[in-house]
Amino acid sequence: MFVTMPAPVGAIANNRRREWEDREWFPPGPQLAICLSGEKNRLDDLTDEELLQVAAAARRQTSWAQARELAAIAELTRRRTADEDSDDTDHRILSGRESVTEEVAAALTVTSNTAANLVHLAERLTGPLAETGEALGAGRLDMAKARVICDVTDRLPEEVAGRVERAALETASGQTTGQLRRRIRRIAQRLAPEAVEERRREATRLRRLELWDTPSGTSDLALCDLAAEDAHAIFNKITAAAHGIQADGDTRPLNTIRADLAAQLLHGVELPEAIRALLTETRDDSAKDGSVGDGDVAPFAPVVAPSGGGDDLRTGAGGACDEFSGDTDIAALANEVERRLRHVQGRVPPRELPHAVRQTAQRIHSQFSEARDAACRGDEEGHGRPGYRPPAAMRREVEARHSTCVFPTCNQPSHRCDLDHTVPWRPGITCRCNLAPLCRRHHRLKQRKDWRLFQIWAGLLIWVTPSGAWYLVRPERR
Structure with a gap:
């Protein structure tokens, strides 16, 4: 009896057609990394179909790497919090869990908010949403879809969260994040309407106004976690006024008119006066789109040391x-x-x-x-x-x-x-x-x-x- 053995990875890498033909099944991991690195200098030799296979394989490999990243963060969190007594916390000192967040932030060079999201996601995908974590590691879904499943099931009863997760994993690989979110939100709403409503009320209680700088030198201002009916009412009112301004001869895009009108209102101008101002004022678009006045201050980022070493200096006690x-x-x-x-x-x-x-x-x-x-x-x-x-x-x-x-x-x-x-x-x-x-x-x-x-x-x-x-x-x- 003859047994057919799989070809060595090196042999696969030397055969272009065998390497990328019908490779949707190829699992992520070290072997796929070798195949991907073998193609880096000869992508121009591949057909269009094979290029898409490479792109899909690279995405599966990315999911595998992200699953490993989250597993490492989850293990570090477990170690740091294992001996901490939650009943004996000093509010003047950051807790063990928050300390892990800052340690992750520094190690990965991300903000504290990003690190906190990673820690939360890591704990969920190695705990109650372990099946989603396994699907991420196997490349069946990407990080964005894993986040959607985590977000929708957050603070739902355990049994309901499990049912929503299983339903999500049935179709996630063939859906966009928007399609997936809409589908499992409907399922969660049907299975646990009280929990969904409680989560909405809690989020609304934490509503806030946020400001951040953009790469283009402008700034974004956002009202976050408003009640849905309030947010839609505000948007619809500004949109209706903007349509009226546009009908009266303002030729600028609707988005621009909306933004200018909202800015006028937030500066305290009454709506009729704001509309008149937008219709009568002549604006210098170039100045409005990004020029910096004398009083503006450019944003700064923390300065950390570069990776290189330096001179060996004589720094004895006397010198x-x-x-x-x-x-x-x-x-x-x-x-x-x-x-x-x-x-x-x-x-x-x-x-x-x-x-x-x-x-x-x-x-x-x-x-x-x-x-x-x-x-x-x-x-x-x-x-x-x-x-x-x-x-x-x-x-x-x-x-x-x-x-x-x-x-x-x-x-x-x-x-x-x-x-x-x-x-x-x-x-x-x-x-x-x-x-x-x-x-x-x-x-x-x-x-x-x-x-x-x-x-x-x-x-x-x-x-x-x-x-x-x-x-x-x-x-x-x-």
Whole structure:
């Protein structure tokens, strides 16, 4: 009897027709990754049909990788929260679950909101929605559809959530996210109308106005989680007025008229006056579409260290004060700090890494203490101020040095942050070399014993996470 064995991966990669012909069944994983990487330099040899097969295979592989990402986040969350007593929480300190969120945010370079969504999704897809997680890992659906299933089943009774999930997985692979969402919403509404209504009321209770900057230099303003009837009534009223303005001769697109009318109303102009203003005013479209006035302030992002190392500087106890006497040497100092931390990271066993990195950061902080103090004393204002609260001039200087919270992925403007003493006041002092803006959330994160924050020089800070990862934050103004 002869047994037919599957062809080796290398043989498959060398046969173009066998590699991508009828490959919808090919499962994601290491072998598919090899096949995909083999095609990167010769896609122009493939037929149109084969190119679509490659694109579909790449999407399945992406789903597999995202499932692995979420599984890793779920396991980290389980470890961090296993020993935490939910009845013994200190509201001045971030909880274990929130701490994991910030650790994920820093590691993946995403915002706290994005990280929180990932943690929630990870727990759901490895717990009550494990079948959806398995379908994601097998490439039968993508992350967007997994999110839809998670969102619609969130806070539904367990039995109902299971039925909705099973119904979703029957058709998800052949539906868009919009089609899938409409279908399973109807199922959820039919099976658990009370739970759906309660969730709607809870979301409405958290309604809010949000503002964020766009890549084009403009800003978006949105009313979020309004009651559906209110949102539709507002939109319909503005749309009706915009149609009237358009009928009276305004040739601009309806969307533009709606936006301008809404802006007028939010500025406090009465509706009749706003309509008259839009009909009579002559606008400079080029200025309205993106020019920045003298009073506008460009958005800033937190500055983190680049991946490269730096020079090996002589920073002994006797020479530190001479070498680093001002802001002009901050780049060299940052490079030296990076080099030392990377050296530790490269030679310490993983289990010992958190302690080793904290110790190294503490030693660096201590080593430069005399030079840091001397640099401040050399300033005409002197080193340190009496009392806990910094004077207004010092606050302005620290806020100018960092325009946002100094957590690596936070975008909260510094003028909305707490001015935190990196070393707590007494023994820490109120000085520019011991102050940094921290939003309230990351101020609470700093209070956790498994996180550490060091300020090596005025504005040069090191965050050390519970897992031993470190993040260097540099001053924006040097």
